[in-house]
Amino acid sequence: MSLKYALLGFLNHSSMTGYDLKQHFDRSVRHFWSANLSQMYPTLSQMEKDGLLTMEVENQEKHPPRKVYRITGAGRRELKQWLAEPIGLPSLRIPFLVKVFFGGCLEKEEIIALLKDHLSRHRALMDRYLQIRKEIMEHPESKGMEKEFFFGNLTLGVGIKIEQAWIDWLEESVANIEEMNESGVRGGVLTDQRG
Amino acid sequence: MSLKYALLGFLNHSSMTGYDLKQHFDRSVRHFWSANLSQMYPTLSQMEKDGLLTMEVENQEKHPPRKVYRITGAGRRELKQWLAEPIGLPSLRIPFLVKVFFGGCLEKEEIIALLKDHLSRHRALMDRYLQIRKEIMEHPESKGMEKEFFFGNLTLGVGIKIEQAWIDWLEESVANIEEMNESGVRGGVLTDQRG
DNA sequence: CAAAACATGTAACGCGTTACATGATTTC
DNA sequence: GAAATCATGTAACGCGTTACATGTTTTG
Numbered sequence: 001m002s003l004k005y006a007l008l009g010f011l012n013h014s015s016m017t018g019y020d021l022k023q024h025f026d027r028s029v030r031h032f033w034s035a036n037l038s039q040m041y042p043t044l045s046q047m048e049k050d051g052l053l054t055m056e057v058e059n060q061e062k063h064p065p066r067k068v069y070r071i072t073g074a075g076r077r078e079l080k081q082w083l084a085e086p087i088g089l090p091s092l093r094i095p096f097l098v099k100v101f102f103g104g105c106l107e108k109e110e111i112i113a114l115l116k117d118h119l120s121r122h123r124a125l126m127d128r129y130l131q132i133r134k135e136i137m138e139h140p141e142s143k144g145m146e147k148e149f150f151f152g153n154l155t156l157g158v159g160i161k162i163e164q165a166w167i168d169w170l171e172e173s174v175a176n177i178e179e180m181n182e183s184g185v186r187g188g189v190l191t192d193q194r195g
Numbered sequence: 196m197s198l199k200y201a202l203l204g205f206l207n208h209s210s211m212t213g214y215d216l217k218q219h220f221d222r223s224v225r226h227f228w229s230a231n232l233s234q235m236y237p238t239l240s241q242m243e244k245d246g247l248l249t250m251e252v253e254n255q256e257k258h259p260p261r262k263v264y265r266i267t268g269a270g271r272r273e274l275k276q277w278l279a280e281p282i283g284l285p286s287l288r289i290p291f292l293v294k295v296f297f298g299g300c301l302e303k304e305e306i307i308a309l310l311k312d313h314l315s316r317h318r319a320l321m322d323r324y325l326q327i328r329k330e331i332m333e334h335p336e337s338k339g340m341e342k343e344f345f346f347g348n349l350t351l352g353v354g355i356k357i358e359q360a361w362i363d364w365l366e367e368s369v370a371n372i373e374e375m376n377e378s379g380v381r382g383g384v385l386t387d388q389r390g
Numbered sequence: 391c392a393a394a395a396c397a398t399g400t401a402a403c404g405c406g407t408t409a410c411a412t413g414a415t416t417t418c
Numbered sequence: 419g420a421a422a423t424c425a426t427g428t429a430a431c432g433c434g435t436t437a438c439a440t441g442t443t444t445t446g
Contacts, residue, residue: 001433002290009297019397032292039434041399062443064397083294084305086312089320090289093406095197097227097353099278102204103346110279117281125284151298154371158292158364165356173349196405214425234406236427257415259425288434 003035003043008052008071008079013148015070018044028152031129031159044069052078112177119170126163129156198230198238203247203266203274208343210265213239223347226324226354239264247273307372314365321358324351 010016010024018040025035044067047053052075058066071079096118103111136153205211205219213235220230239262242248247270253261266274291313298306331348 002288002293003433005290005297006293009293009300012297012300017397018399019395029293029296032287032289032296034286034288034434036435037397038399038401038436045399060397062396064441066397079297080300083297083301084309086309087291087294089291089313089316091229092227093197093229094227094285095200096282096284097350098197098201098204098224099282101224101227101346101350102200102207102274102278103349104342105204105207105275106278114279114281118284121284147299151296154298154368155292155296157368158361161360161364162357165360166353169353169356173352176349198405212425213427214423229406231407232425233408233427233429240427255425257424259413261425 002033003039004047004052005079005082006033006035007040007044007047008075009083011053011069011071012076012079015068017066017068019066021069029155031132032155047075051075108177108180112174115170115174115177119167119174122163122166122170126160126167129160129163132156133160197228198234199242199247200274200277201228201230202235202239202242203270204278206248206264206266207271207274210263212261212263214261216264224350227350242270246270303372303375307369310365310369310372314362314369317358317361317365321355321362324355324358327351328355 006025006029007021010021016024018037021040021044022035022037025033044053045055048055048069052072053069054072056068056070058068060066096114099114100111103114106114133153133156136149136156139149201220201224202216205216211219213232216235216239217230217232220228239248240250243250243264247267248264249267251263251265253263255261291309294309295306298309301309328348328351331344331351334344
């Protein structure tokens with residue numbers, strides 16, 4: 001239930017609606033946390049019931065009424081407490097590695113195609129991260145916003161390192177498997193197990 | 196629903212029970228896929244209904260009867276088809292990075308403690324991976340088991356690279372934040388937002 | 391005129407975890 | 419005598435996704 005704390009984190013910075021929060025998620029933490037509006041709305045109203053937030057309705061002429069959420073003292077306390085306590089590593093589920101693990105069932109061309117496809121996906125993601133970093137760096141507001149940008153940029157940093165790790169590994173693996181082909185291991189590692 | 200395909204992958208290698216499959220999961224793919232028995236049993240019986248597996252009961256004197264699952268032709272076909280088709284990147288959810296992102300709400304000592312705690316967790320995981328790799332390499336059977344070990348070792352490789360990326364980033368980040376402390380950014384980046 | 395932005399929700403489904411339920415045998 | 423291993427499951431719960439439901443205004 002980190003969604004709750006991510007919401008508290010943004011609302012600690014400023015009060016806003018569920019819709020606004022969705023924008024913030026998509027613009028700043030999408031690389032390690034995503035959220036749907038259909039999950040956020042019920043979560044916000046539950047948090048209000050729990051006393052972590054208050055809600056005020058702002059009527060509008062040209063749009064449906066906005067529900068502006070504001071963090072309470074209890075909300076701030078719960079946020080700070082959660083932030084400070086250590087947390088374990090999340091358990092991973094990477095379907096792509098399931099495919100690689102059972103790569104012995106595929107033809108060499110198929111496994112190489114699989115690796116190259118994934119390589120292009122990771123390169124695209126890396127490009128996006130580098131673009132975001134560039135924008136952060138060039139952002140004129142960043143001079144007065146050190147607080148907000150410093151940690152955001154830090155989390156982007158680990159994303160970039162991890163993407164680089166994937167890219168390196170995929171490039172090496174493709175080379176590795178292609179090489180085998182020529183040096184006579186044929187019929188060995190890359191033959192499929194059965195039909 | 197990659198669990199289904201992981202089960203097919205192991206059963207393609209040899210027929211076995213749910214309990215046996217659990218051992219295989221824990222011994223070979225735990226670093227990127229974990230599974231509970233309580234999820235595997237219903238999945239296996241569903242797969243049998245779908246014609247991907249057949250099941251034979253082996254009665255035992257000293258233990259409850261074993262249900263041995265065997266992959267069918269249809270199962271093999273479905274496995275091979277799934278393995279060959281490309282797959283997108285999984286969406287990440289890393290609660291730890293939520294904490295770092297809102298690190299501005301914490302005292303500098305708290306955020307450093309958080310980072311150091313995570314660093315020790317990643318180092319421990321790295322040690323486990325290196326230990327597994329060492330065991331694979333030293334394993335005498337590996338000479339006749341190239342097929343089985345090659346791809347397993349490959350998936351371990353990306354785990355090691357990613358752990359190294361985390362370790363490097365965490366070490367740099369700790370140094371980064373500790374350094375700030377001394378060079379006068381005090382009261383800037385690391386002051387908390389509010390109470 | 392179509393699409394995107396603004397603004398809110400509910401319901402069903404999928405997948406995974408945890409707790410509950412049972413019980414013999416082997417190892418420390 | 420306690421814990422781990424062998425061997426099977428069910429039920430409840432948590433969290434996330436997708437589809438459904440509604441309607442105006444602004445932008446292209």
